[in-house]
Amino acid sequence: MSESNSMNLKLKIWRQLNSNAKGKMVDYQVSGVSPDMSFLEMLDVLNDQLITKGEDPVVFDHDCREGICGMCSLMINGQAHGPEERTTTCQLHMRKFKDGDTIIVEPWRAKAFPVLKDLMVDRSAFDDIIQAGGFISVNTGNAPDANAIPISKENADFAMDAAACIGCGACVASCKNASAMLFVSAKVSQFSLLPQGEVESKERAVNMVNKMDSLGFGNCTNEAECEASCPKGISISNIARMNREYTSGAVTGK
Template identity: 70%
Template sequence: MEHYNMNLTLKVWKQKNTNASGSFEIYQVKDISSEMSFLEMFDVLNEQLILEGKEPIAFDHDCREGICGMCSMYINGRAHGPWEKNTTCQLHMRAFKDGDTIVVEPWRSKAFPVIKDLMVNRSAFDRIIQAGGYISVNTGNAQDANALPIDKKNADDAFMAAACIGCGACVAACKNSSAMLFVSAKVSQLALLPQGQPERESRVLNMVAQMDKEAFGNCTNTYACEAECPKGISVSNIARLNREYLSASLSTEE
């Protein structure tokens, strides 16, 4: 892959705190290598701002290897930028060319208030997990791998659902700010496994109730979430969530 340098114009959302009204600031960056990641380009910009005595741009990041789900940036109108199944840290500058203008915004959702600039508060996801995304057993040592027989297909589907990193791209990309893909992945990974059975009904009811309480929107099946998910979580999980919810609602006596 050919290496090249580029000069870019960045239009970045700046917001002092949750209650402040933000606005776009325009920045110029020069000699950005095509081999840099998008976050490294932001590091270069922030170094430059610090040297100029200006305030750097606040953004979330942690692992920088595509597995933590922190780097929430809406780049040129898409969650995590133009590449498929990708996080911002794994987006590389070769996705852009010299002279490009790039618009960077935080996730926009009532349930994800902006903390500062590009950082949003995704605690709503944590509260949904606290409402039921767990199994109530004391875990000792790990069991023998095959002590519990699990259907191969169920094991595969559970693993696929468990790949969710809780980044919030599904909510960000959804026109309704719906969290159905996230919740469906978390419900599915446990509903498909034997360990998840004792709390199967209460889990789905409580997690959906918490999701609604957090003011996420409703799913209207546009499937934008699946298209933007960095881990390729399938919307078939949402159908499973609907099934689980329907059957739990009909059979629960609480």
């Protein structure tokens, strides 16, 4: 990295000691940031500088750093995973910002996602929803021959698109109602579109939606900010499918 293109940035970051403490936005200066760094690497640089000064580093969630695990989060300048379309925070590069920029970094905000510390939130509400029905309980036997179960190309594609959901929670964070419908509908769809999952599709939709409602997420108002913020581009068509399956499941007593 040449010194000439290293960036200096002003950061406003949410700091909160623990889930019961009152948090606040704190200003930081970070220097020596390469435009080739990811956003998380920039935070690593900041934390190095904080640790050197003897201060408490900023806590944030991360794991694979290659856009597939769903651990990273962050509201960056008011947008989930930052301004880039279909990009997780770990895949957002500092070249998308300018030297001297002020960047605002906040945790996901939702009653169902309490802040644990700084930028880290508790997303175990999603695990609770999966445990309520995000699985197949019929025995599907050994791996069958590739073409033994006919599945239309269209359904295979829709199911695969839904299964691309990494469960990061950007949909909840970006929704003005903090609704989890995009996440739940993706999980409902990835099973219901395939023969093995179709058997329990209605029951699954009912159980997962009822669980979602009990966890304090908001209601969908069809604004599609979730779809626009989703790093995997999950479509709100999945929400329509879940709505159908929920209602028919509830009506038929599934």
